[in-house]
Amino acid sequence: MEKKKTGLLTSNGVSMLVPFILVTSCFALWGFANDITNPMVKAFSKIFRMSVTEGSMVQVAFYGGYFCMAFPAAMFIRKYSYKAGIMLGLGLYALGALLFFPAKMIGMFPPFLLAYFILTCGLSFLETSCNPYILTMGPEDNATRRLNMAQAFNPVGSLCGMFVAMTFIQNRLNPLSTAERATLSDEEFAALRDSDLSILIGPYLAIGLIIVCMLIVFACVKMPKNGDQSHDINFGPTMRRLWHTHHYREGVLAQFCYVGAQIMCWTFIIQYGTRLLMAEGDYTALEHTIGGLLGIDTSGAMTEKNAEVLSQGYNIIAMGSHCIGRFVGTYLLKYIKPGNLLRILGTLSAILIIGAIANTGRAGLYCLVATSFTMCVMFPTIYGIALDKMGEDAKFGAAGLIMAILGGSVLPPVQASIIDKGELFGMPAVNISFILPFICFCVVATYGYRVVKRAA
Template sequence: MEQKKKESILMKDGVSYLVPFILITSCFALWGFANDITNPMVKAFSKIFRMSSTDGALVQVAFYGGYFAMAFPAAIFIRRFSYKAGVLLGLGLYAFGAFLFYPAKMMGEYYPFLLAYFILTCGLSFLETSSNPYILSMGTEETATRRLNLAQSFNPMGSLLGMYVAMNFIQAKLNPLDTTGRANLSASEFEAIKEYDLSVLINPYLIIGLVILTIFFVILFTKMPKNSEKDNKINFMPTLRRIFRMPHYREGVFTQFFYVGAQIMCWTFIIQYGTRILMQEGMAEIDAEVTSQKFNIIAMVLFCCSRFICTFILRFFNAGQLLMILAIAGGCFTAGVIALHNIWGLYCLVAVSACMSLMFPTIYGIALRGLGDDAKFGAAGLIMAILGGSVLPPLQASIIDMHTVFGMPSTNASFILPFICFVVIAIYGYRTKLRSIGKLFG
């Protein structure tokens, strides 16, 4: 019995996947770092270049647009070659995009940074399209969702490091002049402060580029088992038609779009939400921004702890049922974010992260269940759904720029968008539960 349990986790057909699991799981932390050092940059770029929240949110458009653009090319690439090749190409693009921050800073313009983010996340798209199904394949299908949740538990550790670096090595070191003061600067004063702030901003990206190169060479020279033979004949459209006929997959892609949108909105605009509340209580703008990022870090710690707890609970509950419960709880906390105009609203926003902890890998695992080798293309569709992080945050930013909506602060009203997302997720969880019951009694 003990041997059977061991094989069901990281062994399949007598092949051990322990070393590949460790190496690929490290990639989960690496893209978590990229995601969460970037979220606070919406506010940072808005200040540095004296832009609106909507213009600043173009960072998220470029960032998550890269995921969308490269998802199916990544799937075709790994179908033709291997998961390892996809991971290596992803790491290479990640490092290249990070190094592009230096010429972007030398140009002193906003749009070269967007290009650097786009290339960086083209790499992340290859990484995620390769790594998620690779983890799913490292054992039996019955334990695939649990295994992916375990690997994904290391993603928020990278996210925490990204938030910490953003707070202590970017936000806290930017020129303390507030938004109003920057608006009144002369052209020469503005350029001097912008030059300094951009020098501060790029340093962590250059360092992470070096780290990524190191991981690239470690994986390059490590022997990793292949999960399938190379497939030079790629039936792209027939495969897509086949997998999109499956309701659990089709609905999973739709739901993942809204989940990623909710996650990015809650973690990006906690800065704007917290800054407004803390300034209302008498705090200076720069201090309010740094303190809001501390709340964001607390949210990520809660997210990380909840991920491990929920991964354990998932052993005893139907995945769809647990997903539905967490989505309902997330919707309730988001209602508090909208209705409460004081520090309690910020507490509710932090609590939302506990509810989101299990959602991405659970939706992913449910959607890919039973796809077999088609999971390579199925994974690409789910990675393309990360486009939700590109589409929905600018919509929320445009609401925030209204200042007031129906008599309430626009930052509060803007969280109606994450609320809608949680409703969609709850419906998917409920439908998954019904399908599981139908199979049980069918």
Template structure:
């Protein structure tokens, strides 16, 4: 959609919303999480927090690796390319594996790969090169791909279909809690302890001193990843020994052609995959470069690069706290407002908040960037729930498409890094603004309720 058509798109919104009220019927009669699924729900939900930790301890490392290895923003952003590339690479194999076996087995494989990736930081730090870290991130997120491909549809299946989107939003509400722990770990266990010298300042050091500083900093980076690897191993044992329920409509046959045909004929599903790719790209761009945006603001006020990066990490934390609070609020609102309508409103709000990020900058832009996280909180699980609504057992393979869409988080950060290197940091946020426009269109498209399912023939 061209920018010149945006006014006509906005003029359409009032007519669309007047024609289709956004208020939904309250869903209080149906249980969100039936008691029979409670233990399985809790264990699976804890996995949401675990991959939230991995996502948000990693985001600040783009800036940190740039300093440690004295490399460009574009090169450092390949942390995100490797991290989210693992999601895309493993999503379809994970879905086929889960369809053949079970959600529980998928969770176990995911946890095993996650732990292996974390422990791979031990040899990576010993080698002292950038590439082994990228490999470790890739292995870790192959595990996260298994976890997300298993956990999201598993949560959707744990109760009545009428409360599935609420249930997934509730489980996803614990994802930012893990993210907050990841941000705090990055700030206090990594960023506060690595040497504050910026990359160009390190380049002026004698080679022996540069190498000694690099290995010292990489040992600091290594510690939290090894620790989380051990935590994941513990979680693996807990799920292994616990009897987990199977999905009632589980089907081990692999009708890939039929499943894909049905999914591609479903406009809500196809649109959901596209919207999810743009959402993940927007989320990772905003959270990855909040640290650099804030660092530039504080350096302009007279701080050193290291101190500025540490101060900026507090704003990453503020973003995640707002994200977590907003997730719970939006989960409540979904009892009364249709998911697509709320998705559209929040996407438009994110676009409005990015305007001062791009054109004003400074503390105003930094706080506006924090505000974008409040708008993003609803998006991933809601797009996921809308896209998989009424797809039945095809959700096992359909989930793979939505997890593969996370590849948006691998492609777009390097593009933004290129814009930062060649244009400016502020201007680079035009990319997430475009992403939110796509999401707003999907929200508009799905704000109309679907027709009731036809009653089965007698």
């Protein structure tokens, strides 16, 4: 009898296209939240007259939510269903975003951190639900490629988040520099702070309302029950099985390092670019073009505000290359084994970071931008390798990998503390600080190497 062919999005003879599209839309939604937030480290630092280290508490609150809620999310999903996990995640996402309004009315930094934390508790539910859910929507032998396809739409949301941050927040904040803000009286500072916060919260309130609409859509659509057969928790035995699985245990460490490296690169490119552009003092043809598109005046001397906005422009170019890389990487997985591709990309990323550290001119900035392309498929590839052939254990396995996103909370403050030094070993401290992403990419490359070696 001829073996029946199964498609990438077919499970038990049933098309998973519509559920796949709906779940994939969530990948774009949390990409938006991640990358509208990265530039807010710089924005909050200016608005509340804080150091880079204090401003990086945004990342601690943001990625701390992922860590704290990952296993509760896994237990909830195991008890109920992937769909229930997605709906609860959307509800918390919307609540956190809408809490930006009362936070603005209070006019203090901690309420914003609480809003971020609640928002990312929702993102933790979404990622813990959506990633393994996608793996179940077709044959197991192409699950990693299917996840990479869904994850390819994550940077589309990220691009939108970066664009909104740059156009509707950074470009509209008061142009007073950090030094000028430090000289304001308490009354002047309070008025400026409230004005800037009114600008900052607008996009968050808008995305909160959009998420409410998405929640209604999911409530009305019937979703497949793939992977929802067992509702027993069995936490202890499941965790012991996971811990004794080499490719899973090492995958959690690799994911911790990758997410830390990603967030450091996409957050501190603003500080890297701002320092460089202020030091150079002039504009390249590309920067005149970016400035023209964003409506900023590049005819005079470089200002701090222009340097920040242009740095975010470079960040958007980086994210564009990351988005293209996701589709290219997904295609390459048809011909290159996941572990081998991970090894190659991790090595290339480490080399580019060396370039960003060693070059104090624009060449270093270009190396940092290019790193976004080479880390294009690291997250979903690590995820797919780590959960390979996990079956029902994938729900708790997914939670461990989502907890590894804590790397985005732990490592950025360490890098920020280095940046606050100003200068180290006769070089800009911001350049030296990128030794942390370099180490992280070396860990990712090593994981890819070990996966290939075990499969040989």
